[in-house]
Amino acid sequence: MGKTTSGKKKSVAIFAAGCFWSKEYAFSRLPGVISTRVGYTGGHTDDPSYHTVCGKLTGHAEAVEVTFDPEQTDFTTLAKYFFEIHDPSIDRRAKGGQYRSAIFYTDEEQFRIAQQLIADLQTRGIEAVTELQEATTFWPAEARHQKYCDTRGMEPTDRYTKRF
Template sequence: METEKAIFACGCFWGAQHLFERAAGVVRSTVGYIGGHKEKPTYQEVKAHTTGHAEAVEVEFDPMQTSFTELCKLFFEIHDPAQTDGQGPDIGPQYRSEIFYLNEPQKQQAEEVIALLRSKGYEVNTRLTPASTFWKAEEYHQHYYDKTGGEPYCHIRVKKF
């Protein structure tokens, strides 16, 4: 099976991973850091705002079962793209709304979804950025809610396509 990857930042990566993992066609996901200037950042460094990185989730998916566009739609459903540098109670640049595209088709598809949302009157402050190195977060962050039995506290369905 040939898979593709997508990288999304939409607040706390625990909740994002939890929700993306349950989407049709998603094979696996990894939480980590992207978009900053420091190699191999740690959670403490990202949290201290010293690296420029965002908390993000790298989603590996089967393009025969879902598409990048469908994952973009889910991304916009599970967070508030109007909020800048934070989501709900999580405030700071590491919680920003950002799509890190891996190729031009992903960029174009993300732009189309954003244009659709704006045409419906939604405010979208989501950044579109070429993907840089994705640094895997510490193991205790991986599949956090599966390990703890909890549910995401900071992600909501903002809109439905």
């Protein structure tokens, strides 16, 4: 946890749930979210590009980095929302896995919370294939991908499923 220039505390969460454009749009509208950016993480290639990630050879997932004020929201709330804005039971890990479901945890508390939420889903018959992976380098996507829906006047039509 760090400090912003305004003195407010901030925390970071990183989620991968398919195409990052609509997920970034969704997270950016939540109360307590300070900023979002899309990028690539979880792979084995330095400084990947959209082109190389789509080529399915880097191992990276398209992800959203969510910076939030822990006095206004928390990781649990964000992680529950993550499970509502995509179907965590669809296995997209094959063929490079850029659209896989994953939480890239930044500390043991995030890991514990994510693990418990997955267990809760599985107890209710939802076979979540969401990977839990320790956060490594988050490579920001090219400028044209940042705030993609907002800059193009698009409102994603993703379905939201109340799971928690």
